[in-house]
Amino acid sequence: MFPNVNDLLYIQVASAEGKNMDKEYKSRIADVEDDTLLIEVPIESGSGHMKRLYMGDELSVYFLTDQGVKNYFNTYVLGFADDVVQLVRVRKPEPETITKVQRRHFLRVVSKLDLAVKLKDNTRFVALTEDVGGGGVSLIADSQYHLSEGEQLYCWLLLSYKNGSIDHVPFEAEIVRTKQLETGRTKAMLKFVSISDMERQKLIRYCFERQFDFKNR
Incomplete structure (x- = not known):
């Protein structure tokens, strides 16, 4: 009901x-x-x-x-x-x-997506997401970049939809937690600090597509 x-x-x-x-x-x-x-x-x-x-x-x-x-x-x-x-x-x-x-x-889905990252000192690198959602993402990066809690990142996320279309979602995010992995890499959990409504809707659409795929497996 x-x-x-x-x-x-x-x-x-x-x-x-x-x-x-x-x-x-x-x-x-x-x-x-x-x-x-x-x-x-x-x-x-x-x-x-x-x-x-x-x-x-x-x-x-x-x-x-x-x-x-x-x-x-x-x-x-x-x-x-x-x-x-x-x-x-x-x-x-x-x-x-x-x-x-x-x-x-x-509504946070497991997904490995390419994420371009720029630090405040203009260091740039590409990471993979571990999961994405309407409020933030988690990424896995090489430990050489020394990511720390409270640090702000400028990011561009590459989304691929089921119909074959591709979108880039730019956003600014803050690291809320980090974890050192056994592989020697760093997992960083991010929350969005600045993202437009239109870009967030693209991400939510992607999450619902992924959630639908999981339910039908």
Whole structure:
């Protein structure tokens, strides 16, 4: 079953650094469209603080039936709309993706993509991504580049779609965590600091294509 107008939604927000993912927010559905839900700006349970959302933010959501059963689905932020108050437009879930079992994975897919990187000192190199998502990516790089937490990178990601088309997605990102691998290379987890809405939508489209491929294997 789908949630309806005025139903309460209980939301957790994915973050690239994995922080605050256990915080729960409440929102209410203001309108239901063909492919989207318009919801009120979420409010943190307990504190009452409003949660600012951004294009591409990935959400884990549940709503309650009349019998008190929790129904879970994952979605992401498509944009915003102004009514009496600002509303958030999120992707309407497909019926088969609504489940009574909580799923804590978000729309981040495993994928090895070419990533051109420029450091602030103008050092340039090419790395491979390990996974990509609407909020950031993880990359694997040679340890000679000495990547460190808090460092900002300028990147160009090469995307290949199922129809054969290719896109380049430029963005600026911050390293939120690094890990030395047994191979001697460095894994760096990045969150987007600056990326246009159009470029983020390209990345989200790619992730959904990949997610669809995984489901049909």
